[in-house]
Amino acid sequence: DVKVTQSSRYLVKRTGEKVFLECVQDMDHENMFWYRQDPGLGLRLIYFSYDVKMKEKGDIPEGYSVSREKKERFSLILESASTNQTSMYLCASTPTTGAKPYGYTFGSGTRLTVV
């Protein structure tokens, strides 16, 4: 089974801190994604990556950056955490499939609280 592991289930950080959320997948997937989930807003795409060192902005990239130095690891960085970044963060991966999507495999999520 594909496994997507997010390093922390719960995090509490202070406003202004630099925050790193780590995600590792073990099935050699090319594509990795960061979403955030908020009540009433669903899952919104922050950033995604189709290959090592490649990144693409999603719908809400402001205040975030990403790093993908190795194929299995995709990090989300909050440059200066703010209270409106309190959210559930979900990482996902999927292989490159061409004409048909395989279902994304999601991690269990990181519940981040910024105080």
Place this chain on the structure above:
Amino acid sequence: DQQVKQNSPSLSVQEGRISILNCDYTNSMFDYFLWYKKYPAEGPTFLISISSIKDKNEDGRFTVFLNKSAKHLSLHIVPSQPGDSAVYFCAAWMAGTALIFGKGTTLSVSS
């Protein structure tokens, strides 16, 4: 601008009855539509998908119907079970892009 819309935030159904979750989309270029299920404190899990060239796909108790002219799809769960209580997300995909999700519908199945 929302491309995938789930207009019902919640749905309550009795055990054994049918659950129908609805989803509308605006972009006719989507190639596939997918449904995900999410329990609290867990990541979403893939449930069922349908190609834009099909109008129905069935997998056990789950059936997805696609009406391209209306840009509408629905997920039917028959019979509904208490373990189906979760948030259901509709998602759309086209080649070269990431999945676009709706806001989700919380399904509650009572016994």
